Amino acid sequence: MGFFKPKHQKINQDYMQQLQKTNIDSIEIFSSFGENVNFIKEFFNHSHDLMTYSFKLKQKECVVFYLETLVDQEKFEQKFFNPIAQSTNDKDKMDRFILDHLPKSINFAEITQKMLLGFSIILIDGEKHVFLIDTASNNERSTDEPTNEKVVRGSHLGFVESIATNLNLIRTRINNHNLFIEYLTLGEITNTKIAIVHIKGIANEEVVKEVQKRLKSISSDMVFSPGYFEEFIEDTTSxxxxxxxxTERPDRVTANLIEGRIALLVDGSPTVLILPINFFSFYQSPDDYNSRAYIGTFIRVLRLCSFILAVTLPALYIAIIGFHFEVLPEELVLTVKGAVENVPYPPLIEALIMELTIELIREAGIRLPSAIGPTIGIVGGLVIGDAIVKAGLVSNTMVVVVATTAIASYVVPSNEMSAAVRLLRFPMMMAAATFGFVGIVFGLMILVIHLCNLESFGSPYFAPIAPFRFKDLKDAIVRVPVWKMNTRPLDHKPVKVLQQSRTRKWKKNEE
Structure with a gap:
């Protein structure tokens, strides 16, 4: 491409500094070709990845700008270099290529934003528009199943880091014109793209407006992931x-959207936030609806029992050993007594040693390379558990209690709720070490009161228990057959409550 050559012009620094003090949203392209070129260079601070090429079209000066680090070179060649090369002997063809097929813009705010998204721009002397070419580079991984949300039976697709791909996965599952997507930009420096997704006519518009208000109130230089701005918009950060x-599962997002909830997607993150939400939604899994109703109910009740077990089991051990030894059966008294009498620490210290050891092994297993992480977790747990018992630092009973507690805390389908459960057992252990069973009862009372007072965007967090709604129990603690789920849950105030008619109107052997 010998007709291309780098273009360098002297920039009027005083003039550019004056422009920078002006809101860029109000700046349109200048009548002077040189001013437009200088503005683009100055706006990007002469960054080394800002590529500039000059050429002539019908004796008119033309300049192409693009950010090399955001552009796919193959796209750039196909959409720009190749048409120009093919049209060197056909000037009309080149005119049609530029003027008829490319989007245009006159506002520098839009032009520079497009460049930051990977677009290339063409400036032509005498033209009142800047021409845009979509040459963005797409570095995407495949939509594989999320590693932290495995299911036995169901869809094995997962979200990726591209917001366009994620919205496509949602659109293909909800093929309805009422699916509404609104884009926002958060982060003064990062300019991260956010998508608010809901279904009009089902989702409560007041809740949607509240979400929009809270998101637009965020004033921060950087927003990288949903977890970063989650604390900005949640009701109770404490x-x-x-x-x-x-979640990273499209089927889970679409099911909640159809129930009338709202989804927040962030460009660059495979994680989608669903809101408003209640406590029992964290214990639901797609497998519950792909299995028999009795099996789904059994598994869900098992998960809810694991919550109580993970929070209270170490506290019960401490209370029994320290205060209420008489509640043990006679057959176990001598066994437990023989296990704990040689331990030099009180039950609370013994429990803290083991619980913190389990947390260290878990964190190490996550941070280590995937090839050796699980091995270190298993081998480390076995070796440390055996050695610490032989050293007389903890009892065999404590090892069993901590292992059972760890298993119970990982039954939760949501990693966020699992972390909350693991954290809650520490204050419960303190209460048990201070007051015994009375401390556990008071701790559970405080926990239940907190759950009853908690809200998610104005919706009761502990619904349908508080406030109690018998009809909504059909998909909370138990899982009734799908054909009986005629109405949506009412905790998030959906506009349309009825979601299906009673479809089993047929009779067996009916002719």
Missing amino acids: SPFPQMLN
């Missing part, structure tokens, strides 16, 4: 319980 459900 609560250990997550007030938005995060």
Whole structure:
């Protein structure tokens, strides 16, 4: 491409500094070709990845700008270099290529924003528009199943880091014109793209407006992921319980959208936030609806029992050993007594040693390379558990209690709720070490009161228990057959309550 050559012009620094003090949203392209070129260079501070090429079209000066780090070179060649090369002997063809097929813009705010998204721009002397070419580079991974949300039976697709791909996965599942997507930009420096997704006619518009208001009130230089701005918009940041459900599964998002909830997607993150949400939604899994109703109910009740077990089991051990030894059966008294009598620490210290050891092994397993992480977790747990018992630092009973507690805390389908459960057992252990069973009862009372007072965007967090709605129990603690789920849950105030008619109107052997 010998007709291209780098273009360098002297920039009027005083003039550019004056322009920078002006709001760029109000700046349109200048009548002077040189001023437009200088503005683009100055706006990007002469960054080394800002590529500039000059050429002539019908004796008119033309300049192409693009950010090399955001552009796909193959796209650039196909959409710009190749048409120009093919049209060197056909000037009319080149004119048609530029004037008829490319979008245009006159506002520098839009032009520079497009360049930051990977577009290339063409400036032509005498033209009142800047021409835009979509040459953005797409570095995407495949939509594989999320590693932290595995299911046995169901869809094995997962969200990726591209917001366009994620919205496509939602659109293909909800093929309805009422699916509404609104874009926002957060982060004064990062300019991260956010998508608010809901279904008009089902989602409560007041809740949608509240979400929009809270998101637009965020004033921060950087927003990288949903977890970063989650604390900006949630109702109670001091609560250990997550007030938005995060997931990487398209089927889980679409199911909640159809129930009338709202989804927040962030460009660059595979995690989607669902809101408003209640406590029992964290214990639901797509497998519940792909299995028999009795099996789904059994598994869901098992998960809810694991919550109580994970929070109270170490506290019960401490209370029994320290205060209420008489509640043990006679057959176990001598066994437990023999296990704990040689331990030099009180039950609370013994429990803290083991619980913190389990947390260290878990964190190490996550941070280590995937090839050796699980091995270190298993081998480390076995070796440390055996050695610490032989050293007389903890009892065999404590090892069993901590292992059972760890298993129970990982039954939760949501990682955020699992972390909250693991955190809650520490204050419960303190209460048990201080007051015994009375401390556990008071701790559970405080926990239930907190859950009853908690809200997620104005919706009761502990619904349908508080406030109690018998009809909504059909998909909370139990899972009734799908054909009986005629209405949507009412905790998030959906506009349309009825979601299906009673479809089993047929009779067996009816002719």
